[in-house]
Amino acid sequence: MPKIQKEAKKRKEKVRDLESQKIQLKQKMFSSSVKTYLFAAIFLIISFIFNGQLIPKWVDIVSIALGADSGAISPIVLLDLLIKSFSIILFFFFSFVSIGNWRELSGYILTWKEMTILLVFSLIQATTDGSVFIISSIGIVIILFYMYFIQGKIEKEIF
Amino acid sequence: MMSRKRNSITYLLVLVIFSTSFLSILTFAQGATWSETEITSNVGSALNIDGIMEDSWTNTNINFTHFEFESSEAGSITLYVQHYGDYLYFLIIAKFLAVADETFSIYLSDSNSTEDIFDKKQITMTNASESGNESSNALDLYKPEDSDEYSIDLEDEGFEGVARYGTNETNTDYRYYEYKIKMAPSNESASEDTEIIGYFNYVIQIGYNSSSGGEEELTDTLLVQVGPKVLAEDVRIGEYDIDTKLYINVVLIIVTVIFGSFGIALISSKSKIGNLKQQEL
Numbered sequence: 001m002p003k004i005q006k007e008a009k010k011r012k013e014k015v016r017d018l019e020s021q022k023i024q025l026k027q028k029m030f031s032s033s034v035k036t037y038l039f040a041a042i043f044l045i046i047s048f049i050f051n052g053q054l055i056p057k058w059v060d061i062v063s064i065a066l067g068a069d070s071g072a073i074s075p076i077v078l079l080d081l082l083i084k085s086f087s088i089i090l091f092f093f094f095s096f097v098s099i100g101n102w103r104e105l106s107g108y109i110l111t112w113k114e115m116t117i118l119l120v121f122s123l124i125q126a127t128t129d130g131s132v133f134i135i136s137s138i139g140i141v142i143i144l145f146y147m148y149f150i151q152g153k154i155e156k157e158i159f
Numbered sequence: 160m161m162s163r164k165r166n167s168i169t170y171l172l173v174l175v176i177f178s179t180s181f182l183s184i185l186t187f188a189q190g191a192t193w194s195e196t197e198i199t200s201n202v203g204s205a206l207n208i209d210g211i212m213e214d215s216w217t218n219t220n221i222n223f224t225h226f227e228f229e230s231s232e233a234g235s236i237t238l239y240v241q242h243y244g245d246y247l248y249f250l251i252i253a254k255f256l257a258v259a260d261e262t263f264s265i266y267l268s269d270s271n272s273t274e275d276i277f278d279k280k281q282i283t284m285t286n287a288s289e290s291g292n293e294s295s296n297a298l299d300l301y302k303p304e305d306s307d308e309y310s311i312d313l314e315d316e317g318f319e320g321v322a323r324y325g326t327n328e329t330n331t332d333y334r335y336y337e338y339k340i341k342m343a344p345s346n347e348s349a350s351e352d353t354e355i356i357g358y359f360n361y362v363i364q365i366g367y368n369s370s371s372g373g374e375e376e377l378t379d380t381l382l383v384q385v386g387p388k389v390l391a392e393d394v395r396i397g398e399y400d401i402d403t404k405l406y407i408n409v410v411l412i413i414v415t416v417i418f419g420s421f422g423i424a425l426i427s428s429k430s431k432i433g434n435l436k437q438q439e440l
Contacts, residue, residue, distance in 0.1 A: 030429060037425055044418055048411045053404055095418070102425050121414050128403045 026105055033101035040094035047087035050080065051125050051132070084132040089139035092122040096143065115144075193238075195224040197360070197382040203241030206248055210295075210323030210335040215241060216250055224381065226365075236263075238365065240383055245343065246317075247355055247385065249280075251336040251365070260285050263322070263336045264300075264366035267353040271360050273380050277302040278353040279309050279366075282336045284322040293334075295322035301351040312351045317341025342385070360384040 053059045058080070065074035095118055100110045122140060126133040201222045203215035216222075216239045223239040234254035241248050251263050262283040268275040279300040286292045297320030300309040319339040325332065342355040355361060363381050 033425055037422055041418070041422070044415060048415065052408050052411045098425070099421065102421075102428060105428055121417065124410050125407070125414060127410070128407045 029101045029105050033098050033105065036094045036098035036101065040091050040098055043087045043091040043094060046083065047091055047125050050084045050087060051128070081131055081135065084126065084129065085135035085139065088122050088125050088132070088136040089143065091125075092118065092136075092140050093143050095122070096147065193224045193226050193379050193381060196379055197384060198222055198224050198238070198240055199384040200240040200242045200247060200386065202386070203243045203248060205243055206337070206339065208319040208321045208337050208339045210321045210337050212250065212252070212335060215243075236365070236367075238381070242342070242357070242385055245341055247340045247342050249336075249338040249340070251338075253334045253336065253367075254332055255334075255369070260369070261322075261334065262366075262368040264368070265338060265340075266364040266366060267340070267355075268362040269353045269355070271362050271382060273362050273364075276362065276364060277304075278351070280318055280320060280338055280340060281366075282320040282322045282338065284334060284336075290324040293322070293324055295320070295336075297321065297338075299352075304350065314351060316352065317344050318352075355385055357386040 049055060050058075062076055062080045065076040096110075096115070099114060099118065103110050103114070119140060123133065123136060126136045199219075199221045201215075201219040203218070204213065206213060206215070218241075222241055223237055225235060225237045227235045236254070237252045239250040239252075249265055251265075253261070253263065255261070260283060262281060264279050264281040266276045267278040267280065269278075279302070281298040281300060282295055283298070284293050284295045286294060297318065299312040299316075299318045301312045302309050317340065320337065322334060322336045324334055340355070341352070342357075344352040344354065353361070360382050363383055365381070
């Protein structure tokens with residue numbers, strides 16, 4: 001086989017490999033996006049149940065614990081607070097990752113506009129409870145801080 | 160035969176005692192009541208607090224109520240109310256058997272609930288049985304939040320009270336207790352004086368004390384409407400309760416719908432990867 005033909009074949013194989021790697025990467029990103037989306041959906045359901053006060057019995061237990069004049073914060077109240085806050089924080093985190101991967105899959109990056117919308121949709125779930133709102137805000141700020149400064153730095157070092 | 164008669168007398172006696180007791184209890188349960196339980200203060204005039212009944216008290220027939228005691232021995236009282244400027248005026252006309260000392264108190268609330276009664280304006284008449292020798296003493300009291308007992312309001316702002324016998328031939332049996340109460344006291348201690356505002360209504364009680372016994376509040380509470388009632392509904396703004404549960408559920412539904420739309424967009428992007436795979440093959 002002539003040398004030129006051999007090189008053309010090699011180049012074609014290389015391109016096919018690259019294409020295959022690209023598709024594999026995209027598939028990975030897609031599956032990651034779906035997985036994180038499902039996690040976010042689970043936490044949204046938890047948030048819906050607890051922040052939306054869909055279990056009257058639990059609401060009654062919490063309000064009784066809240067009304068008890070014992071001085072210290074009741075563990076039930078604390079548990080309720082943590083469930084509500086962390087469901088929002090984790091919803092934000094997994095949605096953030098899912099949307100980020102999806103945008104990258106489509107050839108774009110996650111912009112501030114999308115981040116702000118996600119932030120609003122996350123925090124709006126806590127607007128009826130001041131404590132949940134504060135804890136969720138702190139958690140989301142920490143996540144944003146982590147994504148922007150730490151994760152961003154790691155990615156820069158790798159590529 | 161004698162024993163049978165004795166038995167009949169005993170039964171009769173028991174029946175009489177029982178009926179009398181029952182009727183007494185019934186009468187007591189019914190109790191004495193005010194002829195009107197809601198009175199409206201009219202715009203009067205700037206009064207001198209002297210225990211003399213001026214004409215402005217009788218300008219209207221909606222500003223007074225009458226209380227007749229059940230017992231024939233006890234007399235009756237009539238309560239009048241009027242307002243002028245920053246002051247609310249009360250006049251109690253009492254007709255009782257003359258006692259040595261006599262006290263009338265007005266228990267004021269700052270709302271239309273009996274639970275909010277905390278301010279007491281008290282006038283004591285001494286030598287109440289002797290017309291011409293009587294003297295009176297006015298006292299401003301309040302009930303601190305943590306106590307059931309009334310304490311003297313040391314700031315004692317904006318209250319005047321005088322009691323005296325009737326001055327002309329036709330009303331010499333009557334005693335007049337006249338109260339002047341500042342409607343919105345300017346002192347800093349709002350917990351000691353009732354804040355009264357026009358167009359609203361307030362619950363009051365009247366207490367009576369003869370020297371022989373402790374003070375007793377007259378059975379019924381009274382509602383005093385200060386000025387016209389019509390505006391009360393316009394002025395008073397009710398609390399607006401936001402249905403937080405409904406609000407948060409709507410918010411969460413919106414978030415879920417938008418999040419669901421994103422899910423659909425995410426799933427549809429799978430077809431792009433499928434196309435790429437086909438192109439590769």
